[in-house]
Amino acid sequence: MALYYDAASVLSSEGGQGSLKSRIYGPSTVKSNPTQIYALISETAKRDVFLKDVLDRAGLLQDEPKLTPLLALLLCHDHFFSKAGIAAPVKHPLRQSIERHKARLQSEFTRARLRRKCASVDALKSSLDRERAGLARPHPRWARVNTLVDQDVEAMFASLPGCKRKLRLDDVLKVDQGTRSYCYDEHVPNLLAFSPGVDLTKANAYRQGELILQDKASCFPAYLLLGNESKENIGDVIDGCAAPGNKTTHLAAIICETGCTGKIIACERDGIRSKTLQSMVEKANADSVQVLAKQDFLALDPADARFKGVTHLLLDPSCSGSGILGREDIPKLALPEDPRMTTKPTTNEQPGSKSKKRKRGQGQPEGPSLEEEPVATTGNPAADEEEAPTPATGERLQKLSNLQTRIVEHAMKFPAARRIAYSTCSLHEQENEVVVSRLLASQIAQTHGWKVLPRSQQVDGMQRWKHRGVRSKPDDVDEQNKLNQEELDACIRCNPGDEEGTMGFFVCAFVRDVDSGEDSRGSNGSGARNGDASGGDGEEAWEGFD
Numbered sequence: 001m002a003l004y005y006d007a008a009s010v011l012s013s014e015g016g017q018g019s020l021k022s023r024i025y026g027p028s029t030v031k032s033n034p035t036q037i038y039a040l041i042s043e044t045a046k047r048d049v050f051l052k053d054v055l056d057r058a059g060l061l062q063d064e065p066k067l068t069p070l071l072a073l074l075l076c077h078d079h080f081f082s083k084a085g086i087a088a089p090v091k092h093p094l095r096q097s098i099e100r101h102k103a104r105l106q107s108e109f110t111r112a113r114l115r116r117k118c119a120s121v122d123a124l125k126s127s128l129d130r131e132r133a134g135l136a137r138p139h140p141r142w143a144r145v146n147t148l149v150d151q152d153v154e155a156m157f158a159s160l161p162g163c164k165r166k167l168r169l170d171d172v173l174k175v176d177q178g179t180r181s182y183c184y185d186e187h188v189p190n191l192l193a194f195s196p197g198v199d200l201t202k203a204n205a206y207r208q209g210e211l212i213l214q215d216k217a218s219c220f221p222a223y224l225l226l227g228n229e230s231k232e233n234i235g236d237v238i239d240g241c242a243a244p245g246n247k248t249t250h251l252a253a254i255i256c257e258t259g260c261t262g263k264i265i266a267c268e269r270d271g272i273r274s275k276t277l278q279s280m281v282e283k284a285n286a287d288s289v290q291v292l293a294k295q296d297f298l299a300l301d302p303a304d305a306r307f308k309g310v311t312h313l314l315l316d317p318s319c320s321g322s323g324i325l326g327r328e329d330i331p332k333l334a335l336p337e338d339p340r341m342t343t344k345p346t347t348n349e350q351p352g353s354k355s356k357k358r359k360r361g362q363g364q365p366e367g368p369s370l371e372e373e374p375v376a377t378t379g380n381p382a383a384d385e386e387e388a389p390t391p392a393t394g395e396r397l398q399k400l401s402n403l404q405t406r407i408v409e410h411a412m413k414f415p416a417a418r419r420i421a422y423s424t425c426s427l428h429e430q431e432n433e434v435v436v437s438r439l440l441a442s443q444i445a446q447t448h449g450w451k452v453l454p455r456s457q458q459v460d461g462m463q464r465w466k467h468r469g470v471r472s473k474p475d476d477v478d479e480q481n482k483l484n485q486e487e488l489d490a491c492i493r494c495n496p497g498d499e500e501g502t503m504g505f506f507v508c509a510f511v512r513d514v515d516s517g518e519d520s521r522g523s524n525g526s527g528a529r530n531g532d533a534s535g536g537d538g539e540e541a542w543e544g545f546d
């Protein structure tokens, strides 16, 4: 049936280099009805991660060597979600290649649905639709009032055209008849939610650094790290992965409010992003920030005298960016694992396609790049936090998870460190709860007494936030997420597209009691380490997404 071959061709580099619509509707070799192709692609794109999971668990590609991962995904979409099923005659080999495995597929489908706590297929569809597109729901524009700049907040609001103050987010999101409004956030101090249509980039308050465009979720790490710390406990602070500097300037604002005199050391490995960081710090009037440009956080020596006063660290490393709400044209679908390939494509964008490429280590599959069009949930591309939001699966997720674990392990070695915040804008458990679980099990955490900061000891707004850590596979003995309920509750999640109006995000804080003398060595701890939670699988060779 041509529909599935046509859709697969449009999605791969064979379909040309233009936009999705131009590939489907423009002069091309597609034979099927363009509207049907478009519907198949856009519907599959909402459910790809779910379908991939079903296909991988059912092991379909092992038994159907003629099916490509992309074809399997498209066919399975219609098999499960289209009322008419696969659009091909009953005896057609493509249709048979799926229906032969009907029972096995159905049972994995049902399990996957129940794991998502969806009682029916309709509930599943709504949940997946919300999750993927989150976009149908109006998304507020979040902005943080920069308390580092002297300002008359009321005058600032008066300068925002026709913006009325409301009490609740729901009211701000009602934009009938072009009304525009804002409200203060109920969890994070000095944070505002504006109606979706408000263009803050044109406001003087934004140009003058009085307002910083920053998603609500992205404000959690600095607030969780310092929001309820006493002045005596705060010395210097390291932001290990700092550019473009949203969280750095937030740290600076909180430090200033507490009256601390400590400095913030902001590390950024990438040269260009270091410049963005520097200019953001200047614009925000964040005098307490010292930028270490082109500095790899992992290369800092925790025993260096410069860092002996570092009590707090914030680590927001590179991640898959799967929580970022964005606009994609050619959807990058998460594909089932292909057992016949040694180098596995994880999405439909093929190696060697003409999109601008990122530097990767040897043997890495070339992932899709959104570099040309960075997706900023803030409405301000210059403040885009994640350098390359990229669908990641399997091996690549494992590498990211390893790097993230290594970065936090490194933070745990700073001798005076007492609190660490780790965050990602990823939805994947492997980059979130699994990293936390691996860190707690690591030698460094155990010898230095690091534990998660329990919910009951978190700053008020974070205690009240209801979305907490998850474990999707409680019965799987191989599962790396071994967090107990209290530890899961210490983790904070944000779900893209839900009623909270945030992007997808994860944050967890670690604490230790440095005053108890638990870590008597006072060294960087590296000599004592014999376990390496981050997996010594040579991920150093791969420089990740930047």
Ligand SMILES: C[S@@+](CC[C@H](N)C(=O)[O-])C[C@H]1O[C@@H](n2cnc3c(N)ncnc32)[C@H](O)[C@@H]1O
Residues within 6 Å of the ligand: 218, 240, 241, 242, 243, 244, 245, 246, 247, 248, 267, 268, 269, 270, 273, 295, 296, 297, 298, 316, 317, 318, 319, 385, 386, 387, 407, 546
């Ligand atoms: C998710 S972004 C950080 C966003 C930033 N925290 C903010 O709120 O604006 C990750 C940043 O960390 C940088 N990075 C990744 N690994 C690093 C490392 N080992 N040392 C220093 N910077 C690193 C990347 O270049 C990228 O700019």
